[in-house]
Amino acid sequence: PAQYEEWAAEVRRLADERGAVVLAHNYQVPEIQDVAHHTGDSLYLSRVAAQTDAREIVFCGVHFMAETAKILSPDKTVLLPDLDAGCSLADSITAEQLREWKSEHPGAVVVSYVNTTAAVKAETDICCTSSNAADVVRSIPADREILFCPDQFLGAHVKRVTGRDNIRIWAGECHVHAGISPSDVRTQVAAHPDAEILVHPECGCTTSVLDLVSNGDLPADRTRVLSTGGMAEAAAATTAKQVLVATEIGILHQLRNLNSTTEFLPMNSRAACRYMKMITPAKLLRTLQTGSGAIEVPADIAARARKAVEAMIAIGD
Ligand code: 13P
Ligand code: SF4
Numbered sequence: 461p462a463q464y465e466e467w468a469a470e471v472r473r474l475a476d477e478r479g480a481v482v483l484a485h486n487y488q489v490p491e492i493q494d495v496a497h498h499t500g501d502s503l504y505l506s507r508v509a510a511q512t513d514a515r516e517i518v519f520c521g522v523h524f525m526a527e528t529a530k531i532l533s534p535d536k537t538v539l540l541p542d543l544d545a546g547c548s549l550a551d552s553i554t555a556e557q558l559r560e561w562k563s564e565h566p567g568a569v570v571v572s573y574v575n576t577t578a579a580v581k582a583e584t585d586i587c588c589t590s591s592n593a594a595d596v597v598r599s600i601p602a603d604r605e606i607l608f609c610p611d612q613f614l615g616a617h618v619k620r621v622t623g624r625d626n627i628r629i630w631a632g633e634c635h636v637h638a639g640i641s642p643s644d645v646r647t648q649v650a651a652h653p654d655a656e657i658l659v660h661p662e663c664g665c666t667t668s669v670l671d672l673v674s675n676g677d678l679p680a681d682r683t684r685v686l687s688t689g690g691m692a693e694a695a696a697a698t699t700a701k702q703v704l705v706a707t708e709i710g711i712l713h714q715l716r717n718l719n720s721t722t723e724f725l726p727m728n729s730r731a732a733c734r735y736m737k738m739i740t741p742a743k744l745l746r747t748l749q750t751g752s753g754a755i756e757v758p759a760d761i762a763a764r765a766r767k768a769v770e771a772m773i774a775i776g777d
Pocket of ligand 2: 548634708735736
């Protein structure tokens with residue numbers, strides 16, 4: 461702890477000196493979640509990035525998140541403590557693939573998850589995150605066909621909750637969330653039958669969890685599909701003894717900080733994102749010392765991508 465205090469004080473001092481705001485995603489390591497000025501889900505962090513008065517944004521998360529911050533605040537410096545912190549979901553569709561898909565469905569509206577590259581966002585009409593995907597889809601006139609990419613599990617979830625049938629879904633996935641399987645749910649629910657259940661819609665188990673709810677095998681009032689920010693709100697409010705959490709395990713730190721009387725358990729304890737964990741305390745400190753890791757997005761791509769991200773932010777969550 462003394463070592464942590466020293467590191468944290470130095471991070472805050474350097475951030476002040478640089479005029480930087482430090483943002484951290486809910487999947488970051490605990491030290492980084494705790495030292496950041498703002499910790500939250502991807503929609504919340506993109507809103508903070510769009511509105512901040514700070515000169516510089518140090519983004520503790522993965523590349524597409526820092527890129528989204530840069531797209532929204534092009535005049536600010538955005539630093540990512542490790543530029544190799546990618547995302548397997550963002551890698552599951554390229555701009556070239558999306559252009560080809562669009563050419564097969566002229567007139568369709570393209571909805572892309574923010575977990576995409578700037579080049580994919582530039583080919584997109586409106587972005588979404590896990591907390592507003594259904595609202596974004598509902599904002600599109602019912603007679604317009606939708607191309608939804610890249611996450612198949614979020615796409616299937618949105619299709620289910622909106623009842624929309626003219627929606628085509630790309631077959632991408634996040635390797636971490638796809639790995640949280642229906643059998644993990646069966647095992648954990650059997651071991652903790654009274655627990656509340658929180659599921660991120662990127663999970664491979666989302667559809668089967670909702671099927672279990674429809675069949676009456678899981679209680680509807682104790683089972684929810686939420687973004688990481690939604691999970692944090694639910695955790696702060698719950699009085700349950702135990703909560704099973706189906707998402708990347710970094711969130712558990714945030715949930716335990718918010719509520720020390722409930723026990724938060726992972727649905728799958730191996731669900732860790734190696735990209736999120738590439739941002740270490742030492743790399744954060746070095747970034748603040750050197751100013752390295754600046755994100756650059758070509759101006760023409762940034763301008764087109766910005767329209768898609770701003771259209772999303774205008775919708776609310
Ligand atoms: P949210 O924080 O928006 O729920 O996103 C989850 C995610 O997988 C980001 O990598
Ligand atoms: Fe990407 Fe999945 Fe990691 Fe989120 S958890 S950054 S979607 S690989």
